[in-house]
Amino acid sequence: MAIDQGYLPVLNTRDDYVDWLEGYSLPTVDELRAQRSTRKPVKTYMLETVRNGSARQELANSFPSRIQMERLDDNLYRVHDSVHSERVVGLIETIDDRHPVFFTTLAVDESDRWVRQVVDRNPWLDRLWLSSPILFEIWQYIQRTTPSHRYVRLGFDHEAWYESSEEPDESDVDPSFDLDQDEDVSSLRMEHRRSRVHLTERLGVLEDKLPQLIKLYDPLQSLVQVQVPSGGRGGHMLYYDGKATNRSESFAEHRSTVELILRLYRTVTERAEEMLWVQTSEVGEEGFSVEGAPVLIEFANPLPASTFDRFINLGLQRKTSRFRIGGFVEQRGRTKVHVTAIDRHLWQPFLLEVTTRHILAVLPRGTCGNSVHRLVTNVQRFLDPAAKVWLGSESYSAAVSASMPAK
Amino acid sequence: MTAPAVLLSDQVFQINVLLWSLEELPDGRGPIEPVLRNAGYYLNSIGRRLTVPVAEKVRTTLRTAGIDDLMPTNPDLWLRHETDLVLPLIELKAHSFDPPSSNSRQASKMLVSSVDLASSVGTGKTSPGHLIYVTPAQESDAMLRTLSSLSANLTQAGATVAKFGVVGLSLDERGLSFARPSGTELPGPMAKALEGPAVVLKPPLEHDDIRPLYFIPWMPGIDDSQDSALRSDGLRELTARVLAQAIAIVGRSITPTNVAVRGDVLLTEATFGIFSKWRDNDRAKFVEAAHKVIVKALRGDSRVSVTGTLIEIDLPSTEAQDEVLKRLEDADPTDRRTNLEGSLGPQDRLFGDEVFGAKD
Numbered sequence: 001m002a003i004d005q006g007y008l009p010v011l012n013t014r015d016d017y018v019d020w021l022e023g024y025s026l027p028t029v030d031e032l033r034a035q036r037s038t039r040k041p042v043k044t045y046m047l048e049t050v051r052n053g054s055a056r057q058e059l060a061n062s063f064p065s066r067i068q069m070e071r072l073d074d075n076l077y078r079v080h081d082s083v084h085s086e087r088v089v090g091l092i093e094t095i096d097d098r099h100p101v102f103f104t105t106l107a108v109d110e111s112d113r114w115v116r117q118v119v120d121r122n123p124w125l126d127r128l129w130l131s132s133p134i135l136f137e138i139w140q141y142i143q144r145t146t147p148s149h150r151y152v153r154l155g156f157d158h159e160a161w162y163e164s165s166e167e168p169d170e171s172d173v174d175p176s177f178d179l180d181q182d183e184d185v186s187s188l189r190m191e192h193r194r195s196r197v198h199l200t201e202r203l204g205v206l207e208d209k210l211p212q213l214i215k216l217y218d219p220l221q222s223l224v225q226v227q228v229p230s231g232g233r234g235g236h237m238l239y240y241d242g243k244a245t246n247r248s249e250s251f252a253e254h255r256s257t258v259e260l261i262l263r264l265y266r267t268v269t270e271r272a273e274e275m276l277w278v279q280t281s282e283v284g285e286e287g288f289s290v291e292g293a294p295v296l297i298e299f300a301n302p303l304p305a306s307t308f309d310r311f312i313n314l315g316l317q318r319k320t321s322r323f324r325i326g327g328f329v330e331q332r333g334r335t336k337v338h339v340t341a342i343d344r345h346l347w348q349p350f351l352l353e354v355t356t357r358h359i360l361a362v363l364p365r366g367t368c369g370n371s372v373h374r375l376v377t378n379v380q381r382f383l384d385p386a387a388k389v390w391l392g393s394e395s396y397s398a399a400v401s402a403s404m405p406a407k
Numbered sequence: 408m409t410a411p412a413v414l415l416s417d418q419v420f421q422i423n424v425l426l427w428s429l430e431e432l433p434d435g436r437g438p439i440e441p442v443l444r445n446a447g448y449y450l451n452s453i454g455r456r457l458t459v460p461v462a463e464k465v466r467t468t469l470r471t472a473g474i475d476d477l478m479p480t481n482p483d484l485w486l487r488h489e490t491d492l493v494l495p496l497i498e499l500k501a502h503s504f505d506p507p508s509s510n511s512r513q514a515s516k517m518l519v520s521s522v523d524l525a526s527s528v529g530t531g532k533t534s535p536g537h538l539i540y541v542t543p544a545q546e547s548d549a550m551l552r553t554l555s556s557l558s559a560n561l562t563q564a565g566a567t568v569a570k571f572g573v574v575g576l577s578l579d580e581r582g583l584s585f586a587r588p589s590g591t592e593l594p595g596p597m598a599k600a601l602e603g604p605a606v607v608l609k610p611p612l613e614h615d616d617i618r619p620l621y622f623i624p625w626m627p628g629i630d631d632s633q634d635s636a637l638r639s640d641g642l643r644e645l646t647a648r649v650l651a652q653a654i655a656i657v658g659r660s661i662t663p664t665n666v667a668v669r670g671d672v673l674l675t676e677a678t679f680g681i682f683s684k685w686r687d688n689d690r691a692k693f694v695e696a697a698h699k700v701i702v703k704a705l706r707g708d709s710r711v712s713v714t715g716t717l718i719e720i721d722l723p724s725t726e727a728q729d730e731v732l733k734r735l736e737d738a739d740p741t742d743r744r745t746n747l748e749g750s751l752g753p754q755d756r757l758f759g760d761e762v763f764g765a766k767d
Contacts, residue, residue: 061661121725123659275431278622280680284528286481287455288684290622293431319736328647328740333408333615340647340740347658349651349676353620356612358437362620364679392431 006040006106008088014076017091021251024105042246043111044258045102046128047119048370050346059100062124089114099262123347128242128265129373132380133397135223137264137404138238146229148204155225160193161382162310195219222385228257240377260405267403269369275392279365293392295372297359297379300386308335308356311383319344323378343371408616411578413634415543416501419641421576423621424583425484425497425541428607438609439619442585446600451485457496457520458527465519468566474512482517493537493594496521500542501632503550506557515557521569537570537594544575547588574601583608583617623681642748646740648677649697650704654735657720662728668718670697696750703745704738705731
């Protein structure tokens with residue numbers, strides 16, 4: 001049986017592609033005979049286009065020159081990549097004008113690499129960062145809409161990366177996260193708390209037991225994967241870094257699920273930006289006003305001084321930091337720093353106060369709200385799974401909840 | 408660590424504490440209690456002009472009191488309240504002052520100009536103001552006596568004066584508090600909020616600095632009165648913000664490209680837009696200093712060309728971009744040879760004295 005590389009065929013219309021992908025998950029006669037599928041599920045990478053000022057780039061200009069985008073209709077592009085001999089590596093659809101999505105059937109290693117190469121060094125593109133409060137809101141949606149006998153899959157991950165007593169000579173690079181993979185090598189040498197938990201259980205059981213489990217074990221507050229059950233079999237696996245895998249029988253339903261997530265994400269992101277952006281405006285003669293509120297992240301328990309030190313040294317000063325924050329650190333005492341910070345992915349400056357008890361961030365006008373979701377996600381994964389977050393005076397979780405479409 | 412008395416009298420610290428007290432923050436959480444926001448106040452403006460009313464009686468009374476200068480004043484902060492119609496006008500002072508001082512003339516003008524702010528805000532409706540001086544707590548009784556004396560003199564000369572009050576800043580084991588000296592009058596919601604000492608900045612852990620993040624790291628026109636170490640601190644902070652803006656410009660460019668960096672743009676972005684709104688007597692010197700900070704950080708790099716106030720950086724590849732970023736990120740805002748303070752020189756000042764009023 002030939003190995004399917006996962007390149008898409010060259011088709012010319014949306015309907016052709018939707019029909020092709022709709023039938024893609026169904027096994028071929030050969031596969032049925034062999035009782036295994038060689039087909040890779042459709043992976044969707046939800047992206048953020050970054051304004052970096054007032055206007056967004058033309059979408060095609062946001063991608064490196066190796067990428068050719070052939071427009072099929074107003075919102076759908078066929079994506080050719082010279083690194084892949086100009087073959088079709090996927091489709092990009094601007095489901096909304098801020099958040100294009102990349103649909104691909106490449107093998108997951110290949111598609112993850114593609115996104116890392118195309119997005120992670122690109123200041124005009126970012127992934128969506130589905131923080132735990134956002135994924136818990138999706139979990140609430142699942143509970144409201146899914147029969148209790150259906151199976152649901154949840155994944156939790158917390159690694160107290162900065163808790164280690166080791167000297168901070170390790171790389172702080174974020175290993176690509178996959179709950180199904182073994183731990184990365186450096187982790188085997190480091191001693192610190194690490195929790196990776198998969199739960200696949202009937203919805204009714206999880207509804208009953210999960211709140212108690214979370215109370216007993218706080219790493220379960222760091223939700224990083226949720227599978228939204230399909231109307232038929234399987235479901236749509238959502239990951240914290242904006243990836244979604246179609247494990248259902250329907251591409252159309254998968255796309256609709258992605259659309260739902262994007263509506264939630266856009267609403268909460270724009271709500272945050274409206275509330276948080278610090279800017280000045282002229283008032284009366286010679287006067288001006290300063291508007292905008294900070295982001296407050298309060299740790300459930302104060303960080304030990306050694307953890308705080310490692311976080312400052314590794315998380316905020318290493319260029320390869322998993323927080324991807326750099327800048328100029330001003331020590332304000334033993335356990336307090338002020339940072340003129342730079343988001344080293346989107347290259348947007350902001351201000352941070354970090355102590356053993358909290359992180360306070362002040363974001364200038366134009367800072368992408370995505371940075372807030374990324375910060376929250378990373379704090380919950382690597383510092384404190386039970387940290388509480390406020391956007392101004394509004395709880396982040398409440399802002400997420402209020403942003404759920406058609407609730 | 409800065410001595411409490413020095414910190415409390417620092418007007419950069421004062422204005423930032425006031426701004427944080429007006430912020431939207433969760434109740435009882437984090438390092439800051441926004442006591443004025445919780446009492447319903449919000450910021451109307453910084454440095455807005457307060458005009459002396461044209462009414463003959465007002466102007467002749469001021470002249471009788473020996474004040475011929477009828478130029479507008481600029482209270483540091485104008486506040487508004489969600490429901491109360493009284494507008495508090497806040498003036499920050501490092502120390503109290505005596506009635507014969509130059510500050511007294513400014514205070515007298517503010518006292519008569521704040522009675523009705525209609526002419527200053529350009530409305531036909533009566534808009535009562537309430538003048539509030541903020542000083543270190545140990546200065547607040549003296550400040551209140553001075554204001555009372557000025558008010559009595561003006562009243563005796565036939566003027567109607569605005570309500571006035573004093574709020575003291577105190578620092579102790581409870582943190583940084585707003586305190587209301589006995590006998591002072593404050594607008595209703597503020598008086599209620601400050602019935603007891605109202606903690607704005609919670610105490611930090613032992614040996615940590617209580618200073619919050621600064622929205623405004625440096626203020627024009629206070630060089631003569633500001634503690635030199637705090638002034639250096641502010642300019643260091645501003646240097647870091649200028650460098651961060653340059654890093655942002657270079658980092659977000661897509662190579663191959665040329666990017667242009669200008670001192671005035673960096674300063675405006677580094678101050679949330681405030682730089683472009685401040686007065687500019689020495690503005691050019693400061694723009695030049697910001698320009699020098701970047702030029703010094705990139706000195707010797709053949710990809711950089713300087714034409715007048717414009718710094719152009721050629722970025723033919725991501726490798727070139729990474730090298731420029733590294734040089735900017737490796738710059739040291741604390742190095743006086745290359746930071747804003749060093750580039751300004753000891754006598755250089757950015758702005759005029761008028762935006763925040765003359766300072767003691």
